[in-house]
Each structure stands twice: as C-alpha cells, then as structure tokens.
Amino acid sequence: MQAQLIALDWGTSSLRAYKLGSAGVVLDQRSLASGIMHLPSEPRDIAGVRCSNGFELAFDSACGDWLDAQPDLPVIACGMVGSAQGWSEAAYRNTPVDVASLGQALHKVRSVRGFDVHIVPGVIEQGGLPNVMRGEETQVLGVLHGLAPHVLIGLPGSHSKWVEVVEGCITHFDTFMTGELFAVLSQHSILGRTQQSSEHFHTEAFDRGVQVALSADGRRGVLSTLFSARTLGLTAQLTPEQQPDYLSGLLIGHELAGLPDSAKPKPIVLVGAVPLCARYQRALALCGFADVSLAQAASERGLWQLAVAAGLTQPVTEA
Amino acid sequence: MQAQLIALDWGTSSLRAYKLGSAGVVLDQRSLASGIMHLPSEPRDIAGVRCSNGFELAFDSACGDWLDAQPDLPVIACGMVGSAQGWSEAAYRNTPVDVASLGQALHKVRSVRGFDVHIVPGVIEQGGLPNVMRGEETQVLGVLHGLAPHVLIGLPGSHSKWVEVVEGCITHFDTFMTGELFAVLSQHSILGRTQQSSEHFHTEAFDRGVQVALSADGRRGVLSTLFSARTLGLTAQLTPEQQPDYLSGLLIGHELAGLPDSAKPKPIVLVGAVPLCARYQRALALCGFADVSLAQAASERGLWQLAVAAGLTQPVTEA
16 A cells, blocks of 8 residues: 555654555554654764754654655654754644644644654643643544543543543643652652562552542642552551552552542543553542543544645545 | 760761750750761771771761760660661651650660660551651650640651641651652652752742642642643743742642641641741741741750650759
8 A cells, every 4th residue: 555644753752653554544653762852863864964953863764764765755743843842843722722623733844855744733721720732632633533522531641631622622631740750759769769660560559559549648649648658668568569559559549539520420531551541440440430441543543634634645545 | 064965866868966965955066968878888997896887887977086085975866777777676656655755665776885875766657557757756855845735746858747746745647758759850850851940049939839739720639730830831930940949839838738627726836947947837828827936956855855754864964
C-alpha cells in the first residue's frame, strides 16, 4: 500500500514516527529516544548541508528515508515539539475547543530540506488556575469515535490528564503530577531508601495504598499520607518490595479522589501504556467508577483525523 | 559557671552539642554537619584506640574536649541517633505518652572511652496509620512550660510534625513531608527547571500559593495544584523568581488544610528555624488560626528537663 502521511508523536522524552496508508492504516512505525529534552547533538550533513539543530537531526533520523522514497508525503506532528521549548511554537487554543477543528489551526515549520511539518496546537484552559496540554488533545480526538456524547478521558502518565469531552468538545481538563511525583520520591526522597524494586506487581500493597488515599486519613492530603509509606515499612507492615506498589496506589488513589463526583456516572476511557492503565483501572474500580474501558493507538488515529481535516490527505484513497 | 550536662540534638543531617550549666543555662554550643546520614568516615585515634565508627568519631569531635576537661559530665542525646540506623536503637514509646516520663526510659550506649550516652526514645502512634517521631518529643517537652493545658505544637521541617498535647501528654500527632517534597520538586522535577532562586521573600507569590491550596481548586489535592506552579509561569502570572515562594506557599497551605478543624481554636506554638516558622505563621494567619506563637531553644531545654527527670543532673546547683 502507498503511504499517505507521516505522523509524529513528539513529546518530552520520546519521538514516535508512523507511516500511514489509506484510511490511516499503520504501514511502518519507529520509536526514538529523541524527545525534545533528549535531542541529538552531534552535527551531521543533511542533504549536503551541515546541520547542528537537534530538531532537524531527530526529524531526519525519524523519517528522512521515508521522505527520500516519497518526497511528497505530508507530515503532521503533535506534542511538546510545538511548545516554547520545541521546534516552533504553535500557540495554544482555548477551551472549550472542538478537537476536530484543531486541524484548521496547524502551525507550519519548514525543515532544512524543505519539508513542511504541520504542528498541532496545544490546548489551554484559563479563567481559574491555568492548565495546558500538548499531544493529549490529539489522543482525545483519536479515541472519540463511537463514544457516548459525554465522556471523561483519562491519560495517565508523568502528568496525568483528565479531560471532559462533550459532543466532541474539550470543555474542561485537569492535570495531576502523579507519575513525576512517584519518580522523584522513589529516586530522591527518604521513601526510596527503603524501597526495593521487584518485577512482581504487589496487588495487595497497591490496593492498600488506594484505600488509604480514600480513607479519613487520606482527607488530610497526600503530604500527610506519604509518610505512611515509610512507617508501614518501619513497623513491618510492608516489605521493601511492596513499598513501591503501595506508593503507586497511594498516589493514584489521591489523584482519583481529586476527580469531581460528577465524573462518576460518566463513561471513562483510559489512554496510555497498558500496564499503567491497568493500575488505573484497578484503582478506579476501588473508587466506585463502574464504566471504564481502555483505548489503543490514540495518537496515530488522532493525527490521521487532523491531517484529513486539514486537507493534507484524503480519508480513503481509491486503489 | 561549672558545666552540669552535655546535651546532644543528633538528627539526620546535623549534630548540635550544648554544654549546659546550672538550671540548664547554655555555656557553650556547637553545630556539626555530622548527622547520622553524614557521619565522618576517616579513621583516627580516640584515646589511643584506632576508631572507624562514625558515631564515635562524631561524638568525639562534638564534645571530646568538654569531657577531657570534666570527665564526670553526664551526656544525653535525642533524635535519629536512637533510630535503627543510629548509634544504638532506643525503642519507641507509644502514645499517649507523658513527655516528662521519657526521662525514665533513656537508653544507654557506652562510648569507646567509657562515657555513657543516654538516648531519649522516640514516640510511635499506632492503631491507624503508624506515625513516628525522634527528637520532636524532646522539643515538645522543652516548650511546654507555661502553656495552656491543650495546645497544638507545630514543628515545621523536612518532615513537619503537628503534635497535640493535653496536660503534658502527647495524645496524637501527624507528619507532613512538606519540606522534603519542596526540596525534591525544586531540585529534580520539571517545576525546578523554570524556577530561579532569589534572596528576596516574594510574599505575594507565597500568599497566592497558600490561597490556592485553600481554594476549591485546592480540594482536588496537591497532585493537581502542583502543576499550577508551572502553568502560572507559562502564562506570565509568576516570574521565575516568584515560583519557589509560590510552591512553598502552596505546599504549606496544603499541609495546614490537612490539620483538623478542631485544631483551630487551640493555641499553636511553632518550633523550628525562625525564617521557616515565620512562613508558617503567615500561612496560619491566612488559614484563620488566630493564636500562634514561636518558641526558642526547644531541644536544649527539653534535654535538660529529661536529664533532671532521669537524675543525671540537679535542677539547680548551689554556688
């Protein structure tokens, strides 16, 4: 099948490149460590020009050969590549925003070889405490097809997003720094000193963490319950191997306790790495959220739809 | 004045040594970086014996010359020196505990030169989520004199303690990992990347952080509000220099929001470093806590009283 589009999911720590064919089918894909905070720095020639720009170098590594073979392929990208620290800044769009309409607002940057990269703008919520996303808006679009008109989409990760969608519009979203907090506490705080990593998922310890977050103790907040990850170890109620999963459950539990009660009756769709989504699904069940499902391939599907909306490609190509 | 007691406040990151005279007056004092996680490691001779034990080395540096001059001086110590990772473990005492009675439960370790060091036991609360302290119980005793029968004592720090005292008994306490969280987030998370340290205390940014923690947004929890330290920067509502004080106010605000409402009418006494206590006093005022005072010299006063209770020294020595 002939390729129709190159789609890049370009975040802080990684760059995923997809070669998509008719109807958005994935013909080839690659994952590079060249997130915008980990760009290549070794200068090299690109089409005869000495180049030291990390974005150009990463872009060329990700899909230069695909473009050599088919130079007319359009390119679309989402994620932190469009941030102020990215290749070129794509201004945020305000909520409420119809996600499909973001295809009308792509921001163009031209590569040294003359290829246009169309960057999806992020979304900002203002009014109260500001909130921002870049990349998640594309994933939201990618999973919306066939869902109920009112849904809550959870995107667990370093900075988990919870996005309320009403008839294709992002009306509100929250960010929880759960994944990053877990990482810095495990690596740099006193809690890490008594933890021991293990391949096994300690479900009881995880569930206990979730339940503590939901308990009366949990209402004092995570600054207070965190210390229990240490004291339950000191009192031999958690082994060193159980402590990481207890901490994980505790933090995820506090995140879910922060979701509004109005979210409970809505269908929830989780988007992200499968093992992490499985933890959230388990914790959501303990919190009383009944209707939870997992979605796959959100970024590439969303990028395809935005490229179609922008007229960069056709929804279906005739053979 | 003749010395009566050597008192050591020996924590995780520092060792403070006091030479106390009649009625506990401070005759001399020293501060060493030799907390139990930063002990000296270079072996040397102590009284003709080659010694590589970090506790012995730090003890000798802190007060070896005081003991040379007056070998009959009793020695008392509180803090993490009595933990499982300390010099010798002093078993915890359970709440409720009469703090003055801890003088009857000192744990003795003998130094290589034959000096007995009397270690104050820590306190543990069990039943629900366990909680522990080592050193704070001594500070609580040190400030109790003259206070109302029901007080709440706040000890801000890496692991802030809030201790409820009823007629000289510790009846309940909580721990908040506020200071350590501030440190790891500033040093190791994305929030630190846009922060710039400054000598000036940005009171407006600090107050704003406290108020966000107390607001409806704050009820979603600190995992959610943390991200605002970034987004308020992105939207030019906080300068890089204001961001550390905003984060400080936010975390302290969440800590105080976790105190029970029943605490509000009680007199509060703050014990700790003066600049940090001043931040807490400011935040407490914003939270509606009216009766707040600061106490000084808590550790040395508490150690003196425990030594008197243990019969190691006399309350007042006649000239």
